[in-house]
Amino acid sequence: MLEKKEATADISEKDYTYLNLGPTHPATHGIFQNVLKMDGEIIVEATPTIGYIHRAFEKIAERRPYYQYTPITDRLNYCSAPINNMGWHMSVEKLLGIQLPKRVEYLRVIIMELSRISDHIICNSVIGVDSGAMTGFLYIYQFRELIYEVYEQICGGRLTSNIGRIGGLERDFSQTAWLKIDNILKELPKALKEFEALLVRNRIFMDRTINCGPISAEKALAYSFTGPNLRAAGVDYDVRVMSPYSSYEEFDFKIPVGTRGDTYDRFMVREQEMWESISIIKQAIQKVEKLEDKTTYHADVPEYYLPEKDDVYNKMEALIYHFKVVYGETAIPKGEVYHCVEGGNGELGFYIVSDGGRTPYRMHIRRPCFIYYQAYPEMIKGAYLSDAILTMSSMNVIAGELDA
Amino acid sequence: MFNTIEPEEFEEMLHNQFADNIVYVGKQYDISEAEITLDKIKDAIQWMKEQGFTFLTSCNGIHYPHTEKVFCMVYHLYNMQRNLRVRLKVSNPIDPPHFPTITDIFPAANWMEREAYDFFGFKFDGHPDLRRILNEDSMEGWPLRKEYPLEDQARFDKDDKMFGR
Numbered sequence: 354m355l356e357k358k359e360a361t362a363d364i365s366e367k368d369y370t371y372l373n374l375g376p377t378h379p380a381t382h383g384i385f386q387n388v389l390k391m392d393g394e395i396i397v398e399a400t401p402t403i404g405y406i407h408r409a410f411e412k413i414a415e416r417r418p419y420y421q422y423t424p425i426t427d428r429l430n431y432c433s434a435p436i437n438n439m440g441w442h443m444s445v446e447k448l449l450g451i452q453l454p455k456r457v458e459y460l461r462v463i464i465m466e467l468s469r470i471s472d473h474i475i476c477n478s479v480i481g482v483d484s485g486a487m488t489g490f491l492y493i494y495q496f497r498e499l500i501y502e503v504y505e506q507i508c509g510g511r512l513t514s515n516i517g518r519i520g521g522l523e524r525d526f527s528q529t530a531w532l533k534i535d536n537i538l539k540e541l542p543k544a545l546k547e548f549e550a551l552l553v554r555n556r557i558f559m560d561r562t563i564n565c566g567p568i569s570a571e572k573a574l575a576y577s578f579t580g581p582n583l584r585a586a587g588v589d590y591d592v593r594v595m596s597p598y599s600s601y602e603e604f605d606f607k608i609p610v611g612t613r614g615d616t617y618d619r620f621m622v623r624e625q626e627m628w629e630s631i632s633i634i635k636q637a638i639q640k641v642e643k644l645e646d647k648t649t650y651h652a653d654v655p656e657y658y659l660p661e662k663d664d665v666y667n668k669m670e671a672l673i674y675h676f677k678v679v680y681g682e683t684a685i686p687k688g689e690v691y692h693c694v695e696g697g698n699g700e701l702g703f704y705i706v707s708d709g710g711r712t713p714y715r716m717h718i719r720r721p722c723f724i725y726y727q728a729y730p731e732m733i734k735g736a737y738l739s740d741a742i743l744t745m746s747s748m749n750v751i752a753g754e755l756d757a
Numbered sequence: 758m759f760n761t762i763e764p765e766e767f768e769e770m771l772h773n774q775f776a777d778n779i780v781y782v783g784k785q786y787d788i789s790e791a792e793i794t795l796d797k798i799k800d801a802i803q804w805m806k807e808q809g810f811t812f813l814t815s816c817n818g819i820h821y822p823h824t825e826k827v828f829c830m831v832y833h834l835y836n837m838q839r840n841l842r843v844r845l846k847v848s849n850p851i852d853p854p855h856f857p858t859i860t861d862i863f864p865a866a867n868w869m870e871r872e873a874y875d876f877f878g879f880k881f882d883g884h885p886d887l888r889r890i891l892n893e894d895s896m897e898g899w900p901l902r903k904e905y906p907l908e909d910q911a912r913f914d915k916d917d918k919m920f921g922r
Contacts, residue, residue, distance in 0.1 A: 404891035409907075411876070412900055416907050447786060574837075577813050577865035588837075595840050596759045689785045691759075691833060691844070693814075704831070706819060715901075719815040719833075727868040756891060 369397060372738070376405050380483060380742045383752025387729075387741075394737050399730035403723075407756040414716035418681025419445050420519060420657070422713075427513035429720065430754040433472035433697035435464045435504070435516050442517040443598055444692035444703035449519070449657060449685065454649045455640075457521045458600040462637045463534065464507070464516055465599070465694075466630040470541070471500040472697030473581075473623040473630075476749040480620050481552055483746045484561045493548045499537050506530035520658040521651025534638070538631060545627060553624070562617040566732045566744025573614060576728040579721055580699025582748055585622045586614030592695040603640070604633050616740075616747040623749075656683040681711035698722055698749055722754040759787045759842045767791060767843065774804055788833075790844035798847040799857040802832060806862055810834040810843065813863040818873040820902045821848075828854040828879065858884040876901035 375386040384405040390398040410429070414422055426441040427434040439461055446453065474497045478490040504514040506529050507522070516523055526534075552558045568578070573586040583590055589608045593601040609625035611618025651658050659678050664671035677683060687709045693702035699721035708714040725748065732748075733741040762770065767789045768782040778801070780792035793801045814833035821827055826848030835842050849856065858881040859866045870881045871890040878899035881887055889896065898905055 404889075404893070407891040409900065412905075412907055574812060575864045577863070590837060595837075596842075689790075689844075691786075691788055691842075700814070702815060702833075704815065704817065704833070715819045717815065717817040717831075723868065723872075724815075724865060727865070 368392070374738075374741070376402075380746075382479065382746060383750060383755070385726075385750070385752060385755065389738070389741070391738070396733050396736055396738065396741055399733055399741070401726065401729060403726070404756055406752050410718065410757045411716055414713050416712060418679070418711045419685065419713070420678055420681055422716075423517065423519075424513070424515050427510075427515060428753055429718065429757060430472070430697055430701075430722070430751045431512060432475050432749075432751055433468040434513050435468040436472075436694060436696045437701060438515065438517040439465055439599070440692070440694040440696065440701050441703055442519055443694065444690060444705055445519050447692050448688065448690045448705055448707060449654075451520050451652055451654055451657070453521065453599075453652050454646070455600065456644050456646060456649045457651060459637045459641045459644075460522060460526060460650065461517070461599050462601065462604070463634050463641075464504075464522075466633045466637070467500050467503060467534070467537070469697055470627050470630050471497045472749070473627050476697075476746070477548075477620055477623050477627075479746045480562070480616065480743065481558070483742050484558055486552060486555070486558060489548050489551050492551075493544055496537065496541050496544055499533065499540070503530055503533045503537070506533060518651065518658060520654040525648065525650040534634070538635060541631060542628075545624070549624060553621070559617065561739075562620060562743060562747070563615060564613065565616040565740045566736060566747065567613050567615040568728060568732050569614060572728070572731070576725060578699065578725045578728070580695065580697070581619055581622045581626065582614075582699065582725055584609065585611035585618035587612050592693055592700050596693070598692070598694060604636050606633050616743050619747040685709060685711065693719065696721060698751070698754065699725070718757060720754045720757055722750050723757070726750050726755055760840050761787060761789045761842050764789045770808070771801070775801055785844075788842050788844050790846060792846040792848065795847055795849050795856070798830075798845070799859060799862075801845060802834070802859050803862055805834055805843070805845070809836045809838055810841070812837050813859075813865050813869075814842070816859070816866060816869045816873070818877040818879055818901070820877060822903050825850060827852070828877065830856050830873065830879065832859075853878050853880055855880045855882055857882055860884060875899075878902070 370391045372389045372391050374389055375381045376384050386402040388400045389396050410425060413425060426437045429437040474493055478493050481489040501511045505511050506527050508514050508516045568586055570586040570588050573583050587610050589610045591608045606629045609622050611622050655674055660671040660674050665675045685707050687707055689706045691702060691704045693700045701721055702719035704717040705713045706715040733744055764782050764784045771779055771791055775797050778794045778797040782791045812835040814835045816832045819829040827850040829846060829848045832845040856879055858870060868890060870884055873879045874887050875889045875892055876899060
């Protein structure tokens with residue numbers, strides 16, 4: 354056999370195996386295809402194909418009034434839906450020039466940090482699963498469930514929670530929600546410690562993840578990486594610090610950074626970010642308690658915020674306003690606005706072009722997944738197939754955000 | 758709120774290099790923006806990168822069928838050291854519009870430009886691999902252009918006038 358290979362010149366090309374990883378491979382955590390050109394077990398070339406769940410979000414935005422676009426944003430990154438939701442509302446509020454009361458901003462910070470924790474829990478526990486450690490996944494996953502229970506208390510939804518409104522929140526936190534948040538703050542640190550004890554200094558886990566799918570800081574910046582993937586490469590860029598929104602400037606937290614930009618560093622950055630998020634939530638609760646007003650949960654903007662349900666059923670004026678808000682009857686200023694928040698995966702930006710109509714003239718979403726997934730073929734070149742799986746899960750590629 | 762260069766300073770900064778090629782400089786909300794003519798946009802982006810705007814936040818297309826600048830590309834650039842954001846624009850009225858690719862300046866622009874091609878039919882001269890990315894290859898038409906219908910045109914049971922569209 355070996356002699357035969359040397360005999361003909363073009364047999365080397367035939368020796369490569371072409372392997373379809375996906376579109377619906379259980380290890381890809383979403384629907385996207387990778388055609389891998391393999392030399393034995395080594396990946397020579399990868400060709401990603403995306404768009405399997407493309408849903409034309411940007412086109413839909415051109416036909417829906419600002420208010421009605423709210424539930425669509427939850428379907429972007431469904432692991433941390435409230436961050437997307439809040440990002441959209443903050444962009445619209447910037448366009449409308451709405452100033453929020455302090456209490457609303459702190460409540461939003463609590464929700465956003467909770468959803469960041471749930472996003473990172475999924476990502477980190479799935480890295481464990483893909484490297485063969487199912488225990489951590491089964492153990493830590495219940496805390497995501499607890500966070501969903503908080504969403505359920507706040508808005509009724511769980512996975513695609515529709516918490517935000519233009520000008521505030523849908524409703525105030527109930528007493529049960531506060532108790533559930535307290536419970537998470539009490540139980541999660543213990544669980545995280547045990548989860549870290551399981552993986553962080555685990556010999557097998559370290560051997561599998563260190564130097565797996567590395568990317569240098571220069572490469573990461575050239576590919577416009579943001580979020581944990583960029584910070585793992587050693588660049589301390591965080592939207593919450595560089596361009597604070599929702600009064601993040603009042604909070605005291607560190608930006609964890611890695612050095613090598615490999616799977617282990619991405620895992621560690623996310624792990625430390627969860628600790629920072631816990632600390633931010635604690636600070637936010639203290640700030641909410643210190644505030645004088647205990648009831649405000651939305652700004653006073655009747656043109657854009659839905660009236661109370663009691664009034665809608667009993668007062669004509671409120672009913673009219675209800676319809677006006679839903680159909681977007683009130684004037685929206687002309688202009689272009691770009692606003693970004695630190696999503697679970699990085700800088701999530703909304704670019705709205707308004708022509709004064711009731712719908713955006715053009716809306717573009719800067720989706721972090723879409724932008725950094727194009728570096729994936731380069732990151733797995735020369736790696737083993739099993740490393741490619743780990744690299745993908747540590748990059749936290751969410752199909753909903755990738756395809757939009 | 759973002760930090761940005763004030764429009765006067767931005768204009769002065771651009772003026773020294775691209776005096777005749779600036780269509781306008783202004784500020785919308787918290788980001789200063791400038792529109793550059795088509796032949797110099799690549800030089801302008803290259804020059805902005807040399808000035809420290811080394812991070813391409815995003816680039817996307819816009820379709821204005823009822824104005825002079827029919828097809829528009831918008832580039833958001835970010836200066837990480839000084840924490841400044843600016844927006845650069847370029848327009849081209851010819852259909853299909855040709856824009857210079859910036860993949861050789863920012864590798865990240867590869868998929869963003871493919872997205873703009875996929876949705877608007879923009880041609881990027883010099884792009885290494887310009888084909889559809891999110892829609893399927895056999896699709897006809899450019900979905901984000903204003904004339905492309907969102908809903909199925911075979912349906913007559915929906916009257917858009919009722920919804921003020």
